[in-house]
Amino acid sequence: MGALDTADIVITTGGTGPSGVDYVYEVTKSLNPRIYIRGLRMRPGRPTGLAILSNNKVIINLSGHPISALNAMTVVVKEVIKRLAGVKVDIAEPRVMARLVRGTLGDEEVARQYRVRVRRVGNEYVIEELPRQGSSLTHTLLMINGLVFTRKGQIIREGDYVEALLLREPPRE
Known part of the structure; x- marks a missing residue:
């Protein structure tokens, strides 16, 4: 069958x-x-x-x-x-608003997914982009604990806040 x-x-x-x-x-x-x-x-x-x-x-x-x-x-x-x-509501996922402290995320042409490091500094979550984002670089999954998704044309710059999907609990500093 x-x-x-x-x-x-x-x-x-x-x-x-x-x-x-x-x-x-x-x-x-x-x-x-x-x-x-x-x-x-x-x-x-x-x-x-x-x-x-x-x-x-x-x-x-x-x-x-x-x-x-x-x-x-x-x-x-x-x-x-x-x-x-027929599910009309989102399934609860661990997401946080985090401030980008290094790098720029986004693309004028396509929606993108970025692998990021999320940390908790005081009462705030901060994220850093990994410098290499290639789709075959599976070792980067060991280095990250979050994902950020951007829409086509959405640009996030240092200091901007963006929603991050947590894959693991972020470390506290």
């Missing part, structure tokens, strides 16, 4: 991307989806694809890069599952 026979959502990872040969795209397209979005304006995770079949089953194609897949899971997959389940 195939995954599409037993599940409402099928998630693939790897094999999709900007190369000349994209097997995941070819296979997904062969299912004649009603809607197929190939590639999203976000980084990391630009190769993410989303297909809705005639029977309302959903296929989500994730990049094989772990950081890209993480971003697509937190931004796209979570929202698709909420909509299919």
Whole structure:
């Protein structure tokens, strides 16, 4: 029995991307989806694809890069599952407002996810951007404890406050 026979959502990872040969795209397209979005304006995770079949089953194609897949899971997959389940409110997540103390976050062209270090200084949370943000740099997950998501065109500068999703409890200083 195939995954599409037993599940409402099928998630693939790897094999999709900007190369000349994209097997995941070819296979997904062969299912004649009603809607197929190939590639999203976000980084990391630009190769993410989303297909809705005639029977309302959903296929989500994730990049094989772990950081890209993480971003697509937190931004796209979570929202698709909420909509299919009829959930109207957000699930509580550990988020804090934090002041950017180093770096600039944001992009004029695409939505972005940034890996950040969150610290608690007195009564305030502060964040620092990691200098290298490549989607294949999985070791950076050991160095961070938070994620910041920006919309297309949103720029956060030193001193600005931004919402950070906590992955681990921030250290106190």
